[in-house]
Every structure is written in C-alpha cells, then in structure tokens.
Amino acid sequence: MKIKMCGITTPADVAAVNEVRPDYIGMVMYFPKSKRNVSVETARRLLEELRKDVKKVAVVVSPDAEQIAEIGELGFDVIQIHGQTSDELIESAHLPVWKAFNVKDMDMYPHYQSLSNVAGYVFDAGEPGSGKTFDWNSLTDIDRDGRLFVLAGGLTPDNVRRAIEQVHPDVVDVSSGIEYDVVGGVQKSGKDPEKMRRMKRNTAAWQISGKSDN
Numbered sequence: 001m002k003i004k005m006c007g008i009t010t011p012a013d014v015a016a017v018n019e020v021r022p023d024y025i026g027m028v029m030y031f032p033k034s035k036r037n038v039s040v041e042t043a044r045r046l047l048e049e050l051r052k053d054v055k056k057v058a059v060v061v062s063p064d065a066e067q068i069a070e071i072g073e074l075g076f077d078v079i080q081i082h083g084q085t086s087d088e089l090i091e092s093a094h095l096p097v098w099k100a101f102n103v104k105d106m107d108m109y110p111h112y113q114s115l116s117n118v119a120g121y122v123f124d125a126g127e128p129g130s131g132k133t134f135d136w137n138s139l140t141d142i143d144r145d146g147r148l149f150v151l152a153g154g155l156t157p158d159n160v161r162r163a164i165e166q167v168h169p170d171v172v173d174v175s176s177g178i179e180y181d182v183v184g185g186v187q188k189s190g191k192d193p194e195k196m197r198r199m200k201r202n203t204a205a206w207q208i209s210g211k212s213d214n
C-alpha cells in the first residue's frame, strides 16, 4: 500500500515529509483558489529540499499546454489532472498522468481508460481538497485495469484502515486529514507532522497485520 501526502506548501512540510517518507507528495499549482496553491518559484525551492526517493506529483485543475510543459521542466514525476482537459494534452504530456474523478464525473472513467498516457486514476470527493469523504460503495464495480488506483477524499489517520479494507486501492491520498486542527477558530497553516506520522503508521500497520494504532 502506497501513500501520497498532498498539499505541501512550506519548508516545514518538506522537513516533515523527509522524516516520514511517504511514497508520493503532491503540490497544488496554477490554482489560486486553493489555500494550498504554490507558485512555480515556491515549488522549485521546495523540490530542491525534498528527498530524492519521494515521488513528486503536480496537482492541477484544467491545465493548459504551457503549464504542463513547465511542470515537466520543474522535475515532477507525475501530473494529477482534475477538471477538464483534452485527450491530446494528456497524450502529449512528457510525464505520466493521473486523471482525477469526483463523484459527479465517474461516467468518464471508461473514456480515460482508452488513453495510453493515463497511468493512474484518482477517485475523489465532489470538491477536491475539501477533506470530505464520499460513498466508497460507488467504487465497488469499477473495472480495474492494472493502472494505479488512488483513493482520495477525506482520508485521515482514523479512517484509512477502513478505507483500505473496503476499497483496496494501490495508493491512499491525503491532504486535509494531515493538517493542523482548528484551535480557537484559527488553523495553523501547513501539515501536522504528528498526523503525518500516524497516517504513515496506520497505513503501514494495515499492510503488515491488518491493524492500526487508532
């Protein structure tokens, strides 16, 4: 079971990633509506500090060709595409693409299965990065074709074991669930290293014995 920790925005997040060592990290780019959006310059600096054995996913929404080219130059390993995109853009990208679906556009899944540069599928809740789960039963009958099956949407250290047991994904993808709690109406920005450690432990523990430390 692999794990992706998404929404990395600060040097402190990178330091925690370098300690916890998830398989993948994600950075949201070209999407200023997100509180996790990072500029090209910030992405470049954070990537320099990141361990080399952690794979890097650029998370984008309806990107254009220029953005996709820039992501390749920055040294990312994978592009995770939410929203709309053309088949030509996916097929001409110089990096493998993970196509993200939300509960409303799952009917497009068979179409993306026909594209050769789609290396994985991310199944997410209606609003990406909202920390909300969705009905995992909707994934029961999905045709698995051997490409990476990534489960996202509201995963936390507390529900990841149940998610793995029910869905059997290849990768669990978490962002909100490893952020700081809101205290007194205020949320410290960035990721909470203790939640990251618990997420990693609970995912790894399931792999070894089907148990977690919840």
Ligand SMILES: O=C(O)c1ccccc1N[C@@H]1O[C@H](COP(=O)(O)O)[C@@H](O)[C@H]1O
Pocket (backbone or CB within 6 Å): 006, 007, 026, 028, 031, 034, 035, 036, 059, 060, 061, 082, 122, 124, 128, 129, 130, 131, 132, 152, 153, 154, 155, 173, 174, 175, 176, 177
């Ligand atoms: O995190 C965001 O703000 C975001 C913005 C635009 C596209 C995707 C985004 N996040 C992705 O959402 C999933 C799940 O996040 P969560 O755990 O429910 O918070 C994850 O793949 C993020 O990359």
